[in-house]
Amino acid sequence: MTSRTISVGALARVEGEGGLEITVRDGVVTSAALTIFEPPRFFEALMRGRAFTEAPDIAARICGICPVAYQMSAVHAIEDALGVAVTGPLRDLRRLLYCGEWIESHMLHVHMLHMPDFLGYAGGVEMARDHCDIVRRGLAIKKVGNEIMTLIGGREIHPINVRVGGFYRAPRKSELRALGERLERALEQALEVVRFVAGFDFPDCARDYVFVSLRHPGEYPFNEGRIVSSRGLDIPAREFEANFEEFHVQRSTALHARMRHGDDPYLVGPLARYALNFERLSPLAQEAAREAGIGSICANPYRSIIVRAVETVYALDEALRIVARYEEPEAPHIAIEPRAGVGFAATEAPRGMLYHRYRLEADGSIAEAVITPPTSQNQGLIEEDLKSLVGAFLHLPEDDLRHRCEQTVRNHDPCISCSTHFLRLDIDRG
């Protein structure tokens, strides 16, 4: 028997710190393990005893790339516990803020983290030297996402303007309208990005994924919807824990997650959202996807870069729609009184579905908080991807093989910092 260990000591271009160890026996990948060693951060415990009004600002600190997702899941879950619903222009502003985060996060991942894999560069800075215009275009689109974040959220990282019940300040109509021209230009550029990335040389593969995402009756999901799967699951957020469970594995400081009924790992994120909600994309985004040749379901994880670009088109299109119809709300937030209760919510972070549950005391203090981030949910599936896909690359020289392993992880844009939460790769070939 021949065996081989492939080891990546520091997985590049993922968010957070972790390693990867792959074992090969007689030319077959027998195991793949993400070894996440970033220290746990105990955000759920940090929440206990704090006022419900503090949750959005504490949750935002979980991630510098997707703070809006953490804020949105927090406010929706707490509002569920308090029996209130935010509607009208305030709801639209929440969707607009989410548009900003998707644009910012997707363009960062597409251009600086994932694209170097396809164009043969060690990283985004090296790629930028030879592809100035491509990188400039990506950064220009990202900048518009930042501008939305700054206008609605108060600043581009860790927004400070989000509160349970709405916002501290609602923007003036004129402020939103001022974004219009830049959004339209960014939309044209995003369509160019879809066409550009669709021309990359992708490994030919398709995985039989169990997709899980939100689905809303009339919208591509950001803030609201039922949790659905490609295997027929259809539940409200309050039934998440009855259908999914987090569990500890010794090699990882981030909890894994699995479905309680069924052994297969499941996938959350752009590929899942897209497959389960294609018809809810705007006509322009659907057309861009068709032109890119990915159909209504994309099961090739390497093509996720196209789906992120399509979702960016959607986010810009949706932002334009919201900006065009925005009317200033009577008040920036609705009045909320504390009461005892339990609330549940799931929203769609750029890298996948994010679940929160809060139990509140009568005075509004948080007695319990449960947060299940997308990367926790995807860890098992990333390991399955490695086991399934890396076998095709074992003939490659060690450095190239290591690169393919890292690329396979980056397909899913994991945010290890959120889920704990870098990657070290060890491949054991015996």
Add this chain to the structure above:
Amino acid sequence: MERCVILCVGNSDRGDDAVGRTVAALLRDAGAPEIVECPGESGAVLDALEKAGAAIIVDAALSGAPPGTVRRFEIGGDGPPLRLNFGWSSHGLGLAEALGVARALGEMPAVCVLFVIEGESFAPGAPLSEAARAGAAEAARLILRELPSIRRSAAPLFSTGGDMVGRGDLVGPCPQGGKIL
């Protein structure tokens, strides 16, 4: 005259990481023009440097040097290579990576002087240390002295390579290379 921007980087809620913001306040009080403050997010750094003919950048450092040490680097144009941590984490896309992208895109100002001030503690919510405060005052003094020359000319003014130019009332060699926070 080309635009000259003073970019002060730091997080006011992370102890001595706020030292760049403290320098901004001192420079503003002294009447210095076009001061931009940001927490170091790469997009904001690139925006600040856009179309600037000259730039002064101020940030905290953690290198093992004595707290409060002020060091000066000339990094304009095609200057010496920057040590990047890029590739580890997109959470770590900070000042060094943004400057790397700016240089790759040909958008680095022809004259760009980086001042870094050694921090002592970067604990969340911690106040600025006395050493960092002294370093901020020294950095502000040095910047104000150099600012007229930088605004007048895009030509390099001092030696390159990160010479130590002052630390409060102490001057001495820097024990090791610095990591920009």
